[in-house]
Structure formats: structure tokens, C-alpha cells
Amino acid sequence: MIARYSRKELTSIWSEENKYKIWLDVEIAATQAMEKLGHIPRGVSSIVKKKSKINVKRIHAIESKVKHDVIAFLTSITEKTGIKTRYLHQGMTSSDVLDTSFNIQLVQSGKILLKDIDQILTVLKKQAKKYKLTPCIGRSHGIHAEPITFGLKLASFYEEFKRNKKRLLNAIEEVSTCAISGAVGTFANISPKVEKHVAKKLKLKVEPISTQIIPRDRHALYFSVLGIIAGSVERVATEIRHLQRTEVYELQEYFSKNQKGSSAMPHKKNPILSENLTGLSRMVRSYVTPALENIALWHERDISHSSVERNIGPDANITLDFALIRLSNILKNMIVYPKAMAINLSITKGLIFSQEIMLELTKSGLSREKAYKIVQSHAKKCFAQNLNLFDVVKKDQFIIDIVPLNKLKKIFNSSSHFKNINLIFNRVFK
Secondary structure, three states: OOHHHOOHHHHHHOOHHHHHHHHHHHHHHHHHHHHHOOOOOOOHHHHHHHHOOOOHHHHHHHHHHHOOHHHHHHHHHHHHHOHHHHHOOOOOOHHHHHHHHHHHHHHHHHHHHHHHHHHHHHHHHHHHHHOOOOEEEEEEOOEEEEEEEHHHHHHHHHHHHHHHHHHHHHHHHHHOEEOOOOOOOOOOOOOHHHHHHHHHHOOOEEOOOOOOOOOOHHHHHHHHHHHHHHHHHHHHHHHHHHHOOOOOOOEEOOOOOOOOOOOOOOOOOOOHHHHHHHHHHHHHHHOHHHHHHOOOOOOOOOOHHHHHHHHHHHHHHHHHHHHHHHHHHHHHHOEEOHHHHHHHHOOOOOHHHHHHHHHHHHHOOOOHHHHHHHHHHHHHHHHHHOOOHHHHHOOOHHHHHHOOHHHHHHHOOHHHHHOOHHHHHHHHOO
């Protein structure tokens, strides 16, 4: 992942240094178990632990000759630790190390992503409560529908990220497995007790049944969840972008003192951060398909998934981490314009209250179809002639006979739309 969209906390997890460190942890844990079982001489694990050093350049140099990363890694370790460490990797296959380590990296990344989501939840909760009763227009198909509050909009995002947190916790649990089962998963040359020890040592679960690898449906779920979270990020980003449009301008991203919006137009204040999140979200979602395609491998394993995971492992996690932190900062620092929201509520001159008039007519015994037709005809006239719906309706004696003027006035008031806001907030923030 390029540095522009990366944070050190995540990139360090996917560094070569950390990867080889985890490989070494797996090998040492396996060797400790073999010693306890009496399968290899005692002291091997302590020698490896004491003398081994991760030398990324040396590993790469060896790999350039042997064309095998795990062999290169093991060779570099034995160069430092001596002949006794020939027992390292006894009865194991490369995937025992690679898959267990890859899962550890996913777990490490997932835990940071959980912290990121917690930040977003904290900000959304604060902002939702702040704007709980700030009226704004609800839109469907981009068209003014009926009044809502800005806090309600934010509460909707909060609930979605609550679900995302739950999904990610489940996905982390799904990939928290360890396989130390040999060439095709039969434990032919290694005891299942070694696997059990390694799993416990590294805080993983034993993979119930593996082939040469850990089944990739587990990883497909993890990356699918990242894709869903990215979708949620884009949902919020898209809302911000629309609300910052000049003709709407109900809110805007924070614009710093020396920030420039355009090289050509000095007046521009563009929602560049939200637009950036839209692009990054597309990238994260693009990694879901190859993760799903990795499920179907030949027999007990082929290598087609390997190159995919070398790319999507770091890229999906690093990109989503960056996106979540950026979203949190946008939400924290956004500038909200309640007056603009109030102005936009009145743009259609009362048309947003058409449903209540129709419903009052049906209560008198009028069919829904006829009531709809009556109100729609007035609405069309208002659209065409830029009239106020209240002014037009109050002149319709048929409607006034059914809906008295005092009741009609109450209909053209946003407050009735907010009577259940507390109930909804209690559901979300219980």
C-alpha cells in the first residue's frame, strides 16, 4: 500500500520484519512442544530463541537462489543458531507456518480496525445527540420526502457501525485458527499435540481439519466483512458529499486556514476527504472477489491463492484502517448549518406535508385512491406555479369540510414528525 494512504500502526503489522518474527514465534512454539513430547532433543527452542535474529536482507538473498521463502527463512535462522537447530520445522510443511502466521497478522489488523470503529462510534454518538432535534429534510431518490432530524441521520450511521463491529468480531474469531498438521493435514510426521501447544501459545484455536492449508472460506468471510465496512464508510462519505453541494450546503468538511480548494478557482471548498473515502472504499471492496475465489483450490492445495493474499492481506487492512480514521476525523470536525437545513425544509413550500392531508381525507371515509388523486392534483399545481400547498389546499372547500383549518395548520408543522425520536434514540443508544 502506498504511504499516502497508510498508517504506521498497520504497515508495521504487514512489514517483512513482523512477518518473519511471527514465523519464528510459530517455529519456536512448535519446537517447544516437540521437546516436551521427546520427539527432538531438549534445548533446541531455547537456542533458537536466544541466538536467532531476523535479517530480512539475508533471507531475501537466500530466497533469490533457492526460490522458496520458508526455506530461505529457515536457512537464515540456522546460520545463526548452529547444527542443533536442524530439528527446527520437524515434520512441518511451509503452510503450517505461513497460514498460522497470516491468520495472526489478520487478527492483529482486525483488532486495530475494531479500535478505529470504536472511534467512529464515539464521534457519531456525540454528534447524533448534539443534533438530535435539528430539523432537516429527508430525501428519497434525491427528492424532498418528509422532515427528519440530522441527529436521526447520524444515529442511523451509528447503528450500522455497531453492526460492523459485531461482524468484524465474528470475522476475527473465524480466522483465529492454527494448523500445524503436515504436508496434507494428516499429522503423518508430527503430533496433533504440537498443533494444540502452538495454538494455545499464540492464542489461537486448533483448525479442526485442514488440508495442506487452512480452508479459505474463513479468510473470504474476513475480507467480505472488510468490504461491507468499506461500504458503510462510503455511505457516510456520499451523504457528506451531497449535503456539501452548493445548492444544498447543509454541512461541509472542515476547511483549514491555508487550505486551497482549486488551482483555478479561489472560491472553491471541495469535499475532497469524503471523495477520497469513496475511492478508498471501492478499493477495499475490490479485494472481496479474489478472496472469495480463493476458496476453491485444487485438491489439498495449490498456490493460486498465495499471490492474491500477499496483495490483499496488507492492502485491504491498511486501506480500511486509513479510511476509518479519516472518516472519524471528518465526522468530528464537520461544520453543520442548521439554518440552511431549515431553509431547505421550506423549499417545496409545504409539499412535504402532502401525506398527512391524504391520510386525514381517508379517515373521513374517502378511498385512498381518491384522496391521493385530490392531493396530488394540488401538489402538481404548486410545482407548476411555484405556489404554497397550504394556501392552495385551504381554498379547496371539499378538503376544508373534512380537515378543519386549525387541524390543517398543525399538519404543516415539522414537529409532529419528531414525536418518536426519543423512542428511536433509545433503541439505538440503549
